[in-house]
Amino acid sequence: MRAVWTLLVDSYRLLRARILFWIALGISLLVGVVYLSIGFTETGVSFLFGAAEFEHDVLRQGTDEAEILYLGIFSRFIVGLWLSWVAIILALVSCASIYPDFMSEGSIELALSKPVRRLTLFFSKYLGSLLFMLLLSGSFVLLVFLALRWRIGTWNPSIFWYVPLTVLVFSYLYSVVVLVTVRTRSTLAGVLFAMLVWFMSFILDFADEMLYTFSYEGRPDEELYEDELKLKQQLQKWHRVNLVAFGVLPKTKQTMLFADRLVVVAGDRGFSERDFANLLMGGMLPEPVGDEVDRALRRNSVFYILGTSLGFEAVMLGLAALGFCRRDF
Amino acid sequence: MEPPVIELSHVRKMYRGRVEALRGISLQVPKGCVFGLLGPNGAGKSTLVKILTTIIRATECRGIMLGHPVGHKPTLKRVGYLPEHVRFPEYLTGAQVIDFSAGLAGVSPRRLKVRKGELLERVKMSEWQRRKVSTYSKGMKQRIGIAQALVNDPEVVFLDEPTDGVDPEGRRDIRNLVRELRDEGRTVFINTHLLTELEQVADRVGILSKGRLVREGTLEELTAAQRQYELRTQGPIPPGLAERLRAGGATTGGNTVTIDAQGPEPMQPVIDLLRSEEIMIRSMHEKRLSLEELFLEAVQDGPGDGEGGAR
Numbered sequence: 096m097r098a099v100w101t102l103l104v105d106s107y108r109l110l111r112a113r114i115l116f117w118i119a120l121g122i123s124l125l126v127g128v129v130y131l132s133i134g135f136t137e138t139g140v141s142f143l144f145g146a147a148e149f150e151h152d153v154l155r156q157g158t159d160e161a162e163i164l165y166l167g168i169f170s171r172f173i174v175g176l177w178l179s180w181v182a183i184i185l186a187l188v189s190c191a192s193i194y195p196d197f198m199s200e201g202s203i204e205l206a207l208s209k210p211v212r213r214l215t216l217f218f219s220k221y222l223g224s225l226l227f228m229l230l231l232s233g234s235f236v237l238l239v240f241l242a243l244r245w246r247i248g249t250w251n252p253s254i255f256w257y258v259p260l261t262v263l264v265f266s267y268l269y270s271v272v273v274l275v276t277v278r279t280r281s282t283l284a285g286v287l288f289a290m291l292v293w294f295m296s297f298i299l300d301f302a303d304e305m306l307y308t309f310s311y312e313g314r315p316d317e318e319l320y321e322d323e324l325k326l327k328q329q330l331q332k333w334h335r336v337n338l339v340a341f342g343v344l345p346k347t348k349q350t351m352l353f354a355d356r357l358v359v360v361a362g363d364r365g366f367s368e369r370d371f372a373n374l375l376m377g378g379m380l381p382e383p384v385g386d387e388v389d390r391a392l393r394r395n396s397v398f399y400i401l402g403t404s405l406g407f408e409a410v411m412l413g414l415a416a417l418g419f420c421r422r423d424f
Numbered sequence: 425m426e427p428p429v430i431e432l433s434h435v436r437k438m439y440r441g442r443v444e445a446l447r448g449i450s451l452q453v454p455k456g457c458v459f460g461l462l463g464p465n466g467a468g469k470s471t472l473v474k475i476l477t478t479i480i481r482a483t484e485c486r487g488i489m490l491g492h493p494v495g496h497k498p499t500l501k502r503v504g505y506l507p508e509h510v511r512f513p514e515y516l517t518g519a520q521v522i523d524f525s526a527g528l529a530g531v532s533p534r535r536l537k538v539r540k541g542e543l544l545e546r547v548k549m550s551e552w553q554r555r556k557v558s559t560y561s562k563g564m565k566q567r568i569g570i571a572q573a574l575v576n577d578p579e580v581v582f583l584d585e586p587t588d589g590v591d592p593e594g595r596r597d598i599r600n601l602v603r604e605l606r607d608e609g610r611t612v613f614i615n616t617h618l619l620t621e622l623e624q625v626a627d628r629v630g631i632l633s634k635g636r637l638v639r640e641g642t643l644e645e646l647t648a649a650q651r652q653y654e655l656r657t658q659g660p661i662p663p664g665l666a667e668r669l670r671a672g673g674a675t676t677g678g679n680t681v682t683i684d685a686q687g688p689e690p691m692q693p694v695i696d697l698l699r700s701e702e703i704m705i706r707s708m709h710e711k712r713l714s715l716e717e718l719f720l721e722a723v724q725d726g727p728g729d730g731e732g733g734a735r
């Protein structure tokens with residue numbers, strides 16, 4: 096236990112010495128402040144701490160619409176761009192050299208010559224690497240949590256779900272970095288492969304969604320003409336092929352989408368894309384639909400998404416750990 | 425007698441890429457001595473120590489260290505190690521390096537508190553302990569390296585090229601420290617390619633060449649095993665006589681006769697012969713090989729099987 100703790104403390108010290116970590120925190124702060132500068136008044140919306148104000152009937156202090164809009168800006172624009180995209184890239188890049196550095200000549204000997212199993216060393220180092228993402232996303236969400244209280248007037252602890260979710264997505268991708276860097280000691284190769292996996296996952300997810308829509312939704316089979324039915328069956332076949340390919344990859348996008356179910360707004364309403372889009376288009380908030388589930392979850396269950404993604408991560412880490420434990424340094 | 429601290433028989437290591445770094449090492453290191461492993465670069469010294477500290481796995485190894493088979497992780501609680509070319513993370517201070525080592529070695533925080541101050545004092549790094557390792561000179565890094573190796577109060581300490589890149593004063597400090605460690609009852613195992621380092625501190629020496637242990641023993645034994653007697657005459661020895669002496673196994677120079685022998689007895693007939701020819705003897709003395717001569721000889725006529733261990 097003491098060894099694990101020592102390695103975690105060491106990871107924290109390593110983190111603090113990384114310039115990229117401070118840059119990322121700085122950007123976080125900046126994004127957070129910009130978000131904070133949006134507010135609602137008695138009569139409408141204000142931007143840049145009141146520098147610009149717009150009057151609006153429903154988007155004003157105290158309405159559900161305002162809360163959904165405010166949270167929507169966070170979950171769609173800020174999480175979508177910054178937290179689940181740029182921040183993860185920054186974290187991948189800064190953490191890519193952790194294993195090669197740890198394994199470099201003159202340095203690995205210090206750790207390996209101690210009465211600690213190699214597997215313990217390996218996984219403690221892994222846990223320590225997740226600290227980067229944890230601290231980055233944790234501090235950011237905390238800022239947003241405070242912003243919500245200030246601007247909307249409610250404490251919304253459910254947004255802390257974004258912390259484990261971003262760390263989870265980061266960990267899927269970081270497992271690729273670990274495998275590649277342990278095997279090749281090349282940080283560049285590690286980052287490139289992780290990006291490749293991420294990109295593939297994104298593309299196949301998109302293909303999955305499209306193929307699913309065209310092959311299972313729409314009019315029932317009885318109403319289709321013969322050639323339409325053929326095409327539909329063809330598409331269903333392709334969907335199954337895609338499912339196999341996509342099945343083995345980590346589901347980064349779908350994991351992030353869990354947040355929509357976990358984060359609640361305006362009392363007990365789940366956050367939904369539809370509500371937010373409606374508001375952005377200047378429309379009104381539709382009546383809540385009782386058992387509305389989002390598209391991704393309709394296609395794939397939580398169990399499937401998490402299971403296959405964590406399975407992928409386990410395989411990557413298993414192979415990396417095997418290499419690490421059996422290697423002569 | 426106490427059992428040896430390290431007892432190895434037939435340790436072999438074949439690296440991937442078919443480099444045979446160790447070709448059957450058998451070795452015993454008694455408790456409480458300074459053991460020096462000497463050998464040119466690439467002889468396999470570091471490989472041997474890395475096997476003992478579980479950093480690499482031997483291809484074949486029947487060995488016991490501190491009563492447990494080599495590779496038994498918990499035994500390492502009682503072992504200290506300073507790697508060759510040691511590199512500490514640049515973001516740590518000297519004191520934090522010691523904390524790190526202590527944490528992994530399972531030293532309790534309370535114990536560490538006492539021990540850290542002592543150690544930093546001992547390696548003369550107290551003033552520098554709060555500076556980052558990246559600002560240290562090579563010699564200072566070695567000092568911190570030795571301190572971290574001692575943090576768990578080890579019974580056996582491995583120092584791989586401890587004086588590498590250290591200035592003369594630092595070398596002297598390290599030698600003194602090694603003697604102190606031995607006097608405290610620890611066993612110190614030093615790897616080096618520098619003989620003069622060992623000559624002054626080692627009780628026992630092993631000479632490693634191309635993966636084989638070619639000599640092993642106390643410094644006394646090793647140099648004595650190569651004892652010679654040399655006799656000088658006044659004026660040159662006549663060729664005929666020199667011929668007869670060489671036939672008897674002696675080596676002759678212009679006015680010297682040398683014999684490999686453990687005692688002065690074999691020299692007596694030579695003296696008789698020279699005296700009977702009325703040659704004046706100026707001096708006779710016992711000659712021991714210096715460690716350097718021994719080393720060079722051992723390494724040269726070591727295992728000449730030409731399989732090409734060290735490239």
Ligand SMILES: Nc1ncnc2c1ncn2[C@@H]1O[C@H](COP(=O)(O)OP(=O)(O)O)[C@@H](O)[C@H]1O
Nearest residue numbers: 439443445465466467468469470471733734735
């Ligand atoms: N990780 C390794 N992989 C392959 N060969 C190695 C490795 N480490 C050392 N060697 C080879 O093993 C031999 C012994 O090396 P080493 O034990 O470092 O010698 P020394 O410490 O005596 O200088 C050398 O020929 C070296 O090239």
Ligand SMILES: [Mg+2]
Nearest residue numbers: 469470471508
């Ligand atoms: Mg060496």
